[in-house]
Amino acid sequence: MSRRKADAERTRETILDAAETTFLAQGVSRTTLAHIAQAAGVTRGAIYWHFEDKAALFDALLERVRVPLDEIVDEVVARLGSAPADCLREIALRSLAAISHDLPLQRAATIVLHRCEKLEEEHPRICMITRLSEHAEARVEQLFEQAQVAGTLRADLTPASARRQFHGFLIGVCFDWLQDTQQHSLADESSGIVETLMRGLLVENKP
Template sequence: MVRRTKAEAQETRERIIDAAERVFHDKGVSRTSLNDIAKEAGVTRGAIYWHFKNKHDVFAAMFERQRLPMESMANRAEDPNETDPLGKFREAMIYVLCQTVLDPGRRRVFEIMFHKCEFTAETDPLMERQREAFLDGSERTRRTFRNAIARGQLPASLDIERAVVQLHVQMTGLLYVWLLLPEAFDLQAEAANFVDCYINSLTHCPSIAGP
């Protein structure tokens, strides 16, 4: 009985996140209310408060649900015992780009983040979560690049900080443009090429203090 109750509670939580994803996508984050989410999910506001503190907490859960599979792949590249950290990094980056095309849920979440999340005083908590995710992703990338340097896959002269910024710019720019104009280029077909171009550029990203 306890197991079934926990399963039902988890099912309700997922239904709320699914509903929020659809409503955020249709109306934008700032114009969405908890009542909108409750109506779409077919639950009461009380049911939402059982699982989440507020609308921003629902948004965070929606974001984390998409982030977890990416973190699982990134963990392999960060592992100092991994013999091919750069290869695992490449796989993770290609996965992110391709799944944005193939997974409607992931695409909706990215569209919400890039085009339908209006940052105002009310949504400051969302901006703070975005900053935290950026900083966490940056640190993960630093560990990966240090592993790749230790394995001789990247030059010791690599300016890691510059490479991290460049990665954020390239990945964010690719996703932003494709989500805005998906007919502009075939993201799935070009994903490996885009990632390989970035990785190849790292051999020409030396430290300012380096040779």
């Protein structure tokens, strides 16, 4: 990598770090590019060099959540893909472990769940890009399709509705815990949380 390209990449990361800090402190709606530029020690022009607008910057910041989650899903599916129930359980456990122990991921998830106000009249695209990962959602729904074929998906659920409930349950757990990470140990409770989730979506396939 050339020195110029390396400098540009460092500036981009500095801007993203500053955006993360500022969004955490005052919320997405109340943060302007001028605030981020000041926190990063760069000009607004430098921000526009890397990002089209605030929504594009915010979307790039969300990659700090999407990429680790996509990697978890892909690695688990590659290793346990023939056993959908085991895959889903492992994805849930590893996702909660990541939120518990990965501080950058924690900060990004806190912004998504607690600092992303829905009154974004100047930047309506922000409300459309807070879905964490379409890739991960698609892979999880495929696992529920496999479970349906295997006869282990609850009969009153479709793969799509099971995926929504899987996602919503985990998001709810994270939403609650991130309000006060000292209230209890998410890592200590994750096994019980995931077993509760799995019992609500899948049934034992008895011969």
